[in-house]
Amino acid sequence: MTAPSADAPARPRRRRRRILWVLAAIIVLLVVVGLYLGYLAYKAKGDLETARTQATAARAAVLDGDVAKAKAAAAQAQSSSESARSKTHNIVWSAAAAIPWLGSPLDSVAQISDVVADLSTDVLSPIADLATTLDPTTLRTGDKGINTTLLGENEAKLGTIADVAERIDARAADIDGSWFSTVADARDQLVGQTTKTSRFIRGTDTAAKLLPPMLGNNGVRRYFFAFQTPAESRATGGLLGAYAVISARNGRINVDNLGPNSTLRAPARPIDLGAEFDSNYAINRPYVDDRNSNASPHFPYAAQIWMSMWRQQTNTRLDGALATDPIALSYLLKATGPITLSNGDSITGDNVVEVTLSSSYKRFGGDNPARKAYLQEIASKAITTLTTARGNTGGVLEALGRAVHERRLMVYSTRPEEQALLVSSGLAHEVTQTDAPYAEVTVGNLAGNKIDYYLRRAVRYESGSCTGDMRQSTLTVSLTNTATDLSLPAYVIGGLGNPDKRIRPGTNYANLTANLTNGAVLQTITVDGQAPLYGTGTELGHLHVMTQLRIKPGATAVVKYTFLEPTSARGAAVVPVQPLVDEPAVTVDVPQCR
Structure with a gap:
């Protein structure tokens, strides 16, 4: 029988010490990696916040037509976003991000940095070069018209940038916000920014496609312009109140006729919108009674009825129709400034809704001719405001965008290719099939x-x-x-x-x-x-x-x-x-x- 070695009790102790040292080393390594990741996250967060701030500044400068400022802000956004991307794609960050569940916030931040970098490089930088397209001094001509030639010349470039912006927006929407609320909030803020940017550029692209032909670059265009009164509801918004017939040539818009709905006469030969329309609405006599002409929520029906009435009344063929309401006008007046009536009344973005839809009825009592004349003057000045797009371009575009989003601005064109664009842009106000x-x-x-x-x-x-x-x-x-x-x-x-x-x-x-x-x-x-x-x-x-x-x-x-x-x-x-x-x-x- 062999006696136990004196070193035997020491071996387990040495083994345990080695294990403890290994564990300690691992813990130290994890702490160091954690601190390093924390440092990277802190620096990346600062870079991304700078990039987002500069991206917003670049968009605002584009709307103001300030090319130099737009380019500078876009370049800063690009630099900061690339810095964030380099930090969130190094080997340590990528390894940590690959850990199931635990690393999902890091993976989300890496995707956020990719989107911000691509937005800065592929959208903001090229759109900054086109800032002059939206410069108020170049977008509007001296005769109170709109420089449709400038828009048309940049339409192809705008379309390409809009396509890229929408793809980046879709990528942002697909990012998983992860379980970490701070990252989830950052993802939501990014989606808001990419969506706003893509909609703005697509809206500008659509304007560049539609405005040159619709504002008469290839010959005079004429349109029926309806002011709806939502205080008396109809399916497209409100009763047809005042109306105008406007003409456009080479970006300049004129008001050819202006009147209350009472001056529209019932046509001797009404149009026919089909058996389904008649089954739903014939009891309202929409073809011949302008008060019920927009009984259907499908705006192209109302537009065609109004155009038919005007053609039979004046023997003038129109190219389309537009409609809006005082709420949309309030958004626009907040961007353009007030309009002043002949009696000195100031109509502002804050009071136009209350004046046109409420207080004017109290003010004029039963004197309908006086009230209609008063509202007609507001309508006339509103058309001038809308068609000349005076004021800050960014504010005007934002006001028009809100009106379109709320379906308060609707447009119909007799040209199928233009109508298709109106549908895709949300301006057609159709019953969607x-x-x-x-x-x-x-x-x-x-x-x-x-x-x-x-x-x-x-x-x-x-x-x-x-x-x-x-x-x-x-x-x-x-x-x-x-x-x-x-x-x-x-x-x-x-x-x-x-x-x-x-x-x-x-x-x-x-x-x-x-x-x-x-x-x-x-x-x-x-x-x-x-x-x-x-x-x-x-x-x-x-x-x-x-x-x-x-x-x-x-x-x-x-x-x-x-x-x-x-x-x-x-x-x-x-x-x-x-x-x-x-x-x-x-x-x-x-x-x-x-």
Whole structure:
């Protein structure tokens, strides 16, 4: 038997010490790597913040037409973003970012730095070279026109940059914000910036494509220009109030005719928009009664009716139609400055909505000719403001962009290639022919008053899961009548436009229309839990449902539609919002079927 060595008890101790030293070394290494990554993250964060700030400055300089400032800001954004990219793509960062879950914030930051660098290099730098295209001193000509030649010359370059900007925006949207809230917030801010930038450049590109031909570079163009009055709701926004016929040649716009809706005469030979349109709207006599000419939310229908009326009245063929409202005008006046009327009144971005849709009815009482003359002067000066685009270019473009986004500025062209561009840019205000889930609700005033200035709306669209061929869906519409002051003029809260219905003062008497998903099947419709009279049809592929409401002063009517819709309706839900006075609360909970 061999006696145990004296060194035997020491071996486990030495082994343990070696293990402890290895563990200590690993811990030290991890601490060093962590500190290094923290340092890189801190420096990269500073670079990205500088890049984003300079990117915003470059965009603002482009809008101001300041080429030197735009180039300098774009160069600084490019330098800072490249610095961030180098830090977030070194070997240590990349290795840490590859660790499942734990490294996802680092991977997201690396992707953010890539997007910011590419945005600076491939979008901001080349767009800075085109800043003169938006320079107010070159974009507008001395005779109050628009330099459409300059826009046309840069259209190809703008189109290329817009394509790149949209691809970068899509990449930003695909970045996973990760589990770390700070990185998630940075990702959301980046998406907001890339989306704003891509929309601005695409909008400028669309303007460069549309404005030269539509403003008469190849011969005179003439258009019907409608001012809608959303205090008396119609499907495209509001009653046709004042109107103008404008002509354009080589970027210069003139007002050839201006008048109230009462000067439009019913055509002897109305146009025909087809059996489906007639089935839905013939009872309103839209072809011959301008007050109901925009009963459908599909703006091309209203445009064609107005153009038909004008052609038969004057034997003049028009090339298209435009429409807007006082809310859109308020956005524009905030960018251009006020307009001054002949009586000295100052109409500003802050008061134009209240003046045109509310106080003028109190001011003039029953003197409709005086009120219409007053509003007509505002319309005339508004056209001049809109067509000359005076003021800061960036502010004007932002105002117009907001009006388009809210569907308050709509345009129709008789040229198919121009109309296709108008559709893609959101200017056409069409009932979209799509197979995606769809819910569009419109209110039409039936009392002939101006009570919709006091209407407030909420819309909720919900659907079940994408199992089976059909799924259960619900559309809930809440309409609140906030008109509680019964001392308001009868023209505002009375029923003068429909006396046979004996409408009590302050009651909102309206037609409510819903266009639903292609292939949807209506199950029930209720108004405050009760089944109403209703009608159904189709409009441009959608289920079309109509009912009427009477909403008492201060009351809310809740209309609920339950329906089945096909799970073959794929993609994100489309929920167009009717442009009225309020900004409705819209909630969409519709899972995307694939």
